[in-house]
Amino acid sequence: METATRPEAATRPIELSGPVDAVVFDFDGVVVDSVELKVEAFRDMYREYGADVMDAVEAYQRYHGGMSRMKKFAYFEAELIGRPADQARIDELCAAYSALVEEKVCICPLIAGAEAFLETFACRIPFYVISGTPEAELNRIADRRGVSKYFRRLRGSPMSKEEGIEEFLSDGPYSRDRVVMIGDAITDYDAAVATRIGFVGISPPDVQHFFPDGTRVIPDLTTLAAEIGHR
Incomplete structure (x- = not known):
């Protein structure tokens, strides 16, 4: 059986070069507190x-x-x-x-800081979601929660995270070093690495995460604006 361990990554997400031009979110554990x-x-x-x-x-x-x-x-x-x-x-x-x-x-509750961040910045920064949740279910949930309005597009399985990010990048042109993935799982981190964009991890302080040492990790979205160069 696979074990929940991970060696140090050979490559890392790109370093952001300035305030981000687009944000890609995972959904569970990043927008909604559903983990x-x-x-x-x-x-x-x-x-x-x-x-x-x-x-x-x-x-x-x-x-x-x-x-x-x-x-x-x-x-x-x-x-x-x-x-x-x-x-x-x-x-x-x-x-x-x-x-x-x-x-x-x-x-279930939204992640701390999510509502304020989305409400404040959705009119300034393009927001996207790529989730492992089946796409029809994802969109039903987002609609019922009233958060669909914040995102240009929400994509779910069977689309992979990498495919979703590349689709969103085509909306640009966006510079990859000014696009960031916000995720709470290694799947999100690996997608950022594979697509050569930035990454910020979400992990509550009392929950083990599996991101490599040196990964930018915050507990919720209350400080996300500063992490991605916006105020």
């Missing part, structure tokens, strides 16, 4: 298999937070349960998981 409820939902999906499997599911989810749930379930089924799943089984698991989490994500 823990999604962790608990994944644990519930595998409760019948006992504590060891549930703990392994949780560890994988915490490390691979931004990954598509389809890929996660394929891994859980094959590596933890020992029964490679066909697409019908994966779809069934994804539907059950959505039933557990969608309503909760619609009513």
Whole structure:
């Protein structure tokens, strides 16, 4: 089974050259405070298999937070349960998981500082979202929460983070050293590295993160404006 460890990255996100011209957000754990409820939902999906499997599911989810749930379930089924799943089984698991989490994500709190930051800067800076959440579900949640208005576009799975960022960059022209990804998972960090844009990590002080040493990490969005060169 994969372990929740990571060697020092061979490459890093680009250093920002000045105030950013565009911001790409992950959604869960970055805009909405939904990380823990999604962790608990994944644990519930595998409760019948006992504590060891549930703990392994949780560890994988915490490390691979931004990954598509389809890929996660394929891994859980094959590596933890020992029964490679066909697409019908994966779809069934994804539907059950959505039933557990969608309503909760619609009513959970926003991340501290998110509302003030989005309200203040959405008229000045283009904002985008690329999430591992299925795109239709992502847009339903954003609409119900009233945050869709802040973003030029919200994209979700099956689009990858890298594909989403490249699509957003084509809206420019944006200089890559003045575009930043805001994320709470290694998936977000790796996407910033792969697309050669900046990165700021989000991690509460009491939660372990897996970003390499030297990564710019803040606990929430209350200080994000200063981190990206805006006041």
